[in-house]
Amino acid sequence: MFFIGWLVIIKNQKGKSWIKLVESKEIIEIFFHGRGGQTAITASQLLAEMAYEKGFIDTIAIPIIGAERRGAPIMAFTKISEKKQIRTYDSVKEPDYMIIFDTSLLDIPRIKDTIKEGVIIIANSPIPIDTTDFPDNVKIYIVDATGICIKREFMHSSGPILNIPMLGAFGKVTGYYDLEIMEKVLKKEFGEKKVEKNMIVATDAYESVKEV
Amino acid sequence: MSKARKDFTQEQETKIIKGNVSAAYAAKSARVQVIGAYPITPQTTVVEKLSEFVDSGSMPGTQYIKVESEHSAMASMVGASMTGTRTFTATSGQGLFYMNEMLHWATGTRLPIVTAIASRGPAPPWNIWADFTDVISQRDTGWMCSFCATHQEIYDEILMSYKVCEDYEILLPKFVAYGGFILSHTSKPVIIEDQEAVDNYLPPLPDEKGWPHIFMDPERPMMFGNLIMPSGFYSEFRLKIHDAHMKAKEKIKNAAKEFEKSFGRNYGNGLTQQYKMNDAEVGMLIYGDLALQMEEAVDLVREEGYKVGMVKLRYFRPFPVEDIINIAKSVKVLGVMDRATAFGSPTGGPVSSEVKTAIEGVEKTAKILPMIGGLGGREVTLEQQTEQLKILIKMNETGDAPGDLFHGTLWHGKLEVE
Structure with a gap:
């Protein structure tokens, strides 16, 4: 579905626009919304690693760094590409997927505005999220990542480690990687000892993520 | 040294790493012997990663010096380089400005120090993000200076830099600059080369016979940086520094050519x-x-x-x-x-x-x-x-x-x- 013709409108400085047919959307773009301490930035990095492990030829993880504090809104992006080299460093404006670690962020208008038509959202929520004023064709999946972390005691000093269950859910929804790939990457990143617990929460999320 | 060289091994592998980590891996692959470390955003993770390498034993024999400022970081590099060792440090923006006095010292003494710069905008207003004014403002210190466009290029360019800087006809220090956060904190696949291949590309430094004029050794006392009267050779030393820059162009081209032959990655003609x-x-x-x-x-x-x-x-x-x-x-x-x-x-x-x-x-x-x-x-x-x-x-x-x-x-x- 990402290799069909795609219309991109490029605006120039004075607001005049021209329309250009870009051959295909070969680079898949993922937008992470989280709060400081929810491990969203690590998630963007791990996702790049898992996609690469699965055979995507190029990936880039882009954290947006400002003056972060625990609880402050955090943005990060990952771009993954199966065939084409990724040559951009700019931020993602029309994501294919959005991973939302904290649905209270959607109460902030400038964050809600980043939801674009046709995007697939994976949100950390035990209940369906409020889609009032959402653009058209937005597909929503939910997973109770916080609940899974609490149940499995998967916490760090300031709260649940949400990135692992969110990435488990993302793998299930997209099929870009499976639990086996996740285990391989996490082993490399965090060592043999910690993998088991990581995989328990990843599996819980992988199995429980659902479309609403 | 020859024993230590057998101790650390690295097979070729691709890692998804930040630009700063790529710089740290390059320093490791180049077997730098002395690191002067002082943190400053957005460079900090370079020296953090290097401290992990040194601590875990994967850089045996490397001295990691924690200093109290960037001025001292460069001073430690100058001192270490005078003993004939391969040296590395990294900094950004305001830290680089604080180094300024010692930068001139490195050039004047003709020391091949390589410094990674995660470039950031000069303050005020306070800024920590990509802007090459920091490194370019050091233009007339006599340091060579190059820019990187990719994560892989950071790794590759640091290796090529040692090749150029340590050439006996050049002996100049060099900055390897890349955009703060845009490269330093984003992650991309980077090929870390096989240690043996890097060793072949970058042989160990010469001993005191190879670099007689900068090799500090208690057995052979000599003076560095002493006063030179206006009638002395000051102008002539300066002329030689400029001459080394001009000669470096050919060396840079050769280093890039040889790099492509060894590792298969092309960087134009180098310049x-x-x-x-x-x-x-x-x-x-x-x-x-x-x-x-x-x-x-x-x-x-x-x-x-x-x-x-x-x-x-x-x-x-x-x-x-x-x-x-x-x-x-x-x-x-x-x-x-x-x-x-x-x-x-x-x-x-x-x-x-x-x-x-x-x-x-x-x-x-x-x-x-x-x-x-x-x-x-x-x-x-x-x-x-x-x-x-x-x-x-x-x-x-x-x-x-x-x-x-x-x-x-x-x-x-x-x-x-x-």
Whole structure:
């Protein structure tokens, strides 16, 4: 579905626009919304690693760094590409997927505005999220990542480690990687000892993520 | 040393790592022997990663010196380099400015110190994001200076730098600069090369017989940096430093050639790297991370049928004058994009001012459009870069420079203020 013709409108400085047919959307773009301490930035990095492990030829993880504090809104992006080299460093404006670690962020208008038509959202929520004023064709999946972390005691000093269950859910929804790939990457990143617990929460999320 | 060299091994592997980590791996692969470490955003993770390497034993024999300031970081590098060791440090922005005095010392003593710079905008106003003004403002310290466009290039360029700097005819220090956060904190696949292959490319440093004039040894007492009277050889030492810069151009080309032979990655002729310039009527000279994204923009604009190309400026010092002249002769309009400022210079941008000087008096050269953008880490999107190329195309078609220049320079992507 990402290799069909795609219309991109490029605006120039004075607001005049021209329309250009870009051959295909070969680079898949993922937008992470989280709060400081929810491990969203690590998630963007791990996702790049898992996609690469699965055979995507190029990936880039882009954290947006400002003056972060625990609880402050955090943005990060990952771009993954199966065939084409990724040559951009700019931020993602029309994501294919959005991973939302904290649905209270959607109460902030400038964050809600980043939801674009046709995007697939994976949100950390035990209940369906409020889609009032959402653009058209937005597909929503939910997973109770916080609940899974609490149940499995998967916490760090300031709260649940949400990135692992969110990435488990993302793998299930997209099929870009499976639990086996996740285990391989996490082993490399965090060592043999910690993998088991990581995989328990990843599996819980992988199995429980659902479309609403 | 020979025993230690057997101790650390690294097989070729691809890792998804941040630009800063890529710099740290390069230092490890180059088997640097002394690291002077002081943290500053956005460079900090370079020395953090190196401390992990040293602590875990994967850099046996390497001295990791924690110092109390950047001034001391460079002083420690100067001292260590005088004993004939391979040295490495990293810094950014304000930290680099604090190093300034010792930077001159490194050049004057002809020490091949390599320093990674995760570039950031000079304060005030306080800024920690990509802007090459920090490293470019050290222009006249006599350090060589190059820019990286990709994560892989950071790793590769650090290896190539030691090759050039440690050449007996050169013996100069060098900066390897890359955009803070844009490269330092984003992650991409980077090939870490096999240790044996790197060792073949970068042999160990010579002993006191190879570098008699900078090899500090208690057995052979000598004086460094002593006073020289105006009637002494001060001018002649300075002349030799400039001469080394000029000679370095050929060495840089050779290092890049040899690098390609050993590792298969091409960086143009080492000084500049062209992209689709063969039939281009309009070109863009650009450096750092913006150069990679500009390749994408060139492809997009070419799809519309325009003959555009771009040149990545890899080296700022020594400045590749011959390349610049050839490029300026090959196109009709040449944009020069600076992610840096040089206040009060002919164009306001450091590289565009140098380009104008380089082509002075040469006939039939392109019209130059100096451009400035992306200062203080302001995002430069792909769309903006295609727009910049369109401006050059329009300038070629109409023969007129755009109307909204600021003292002769196009400040692109600036906010509209009253």
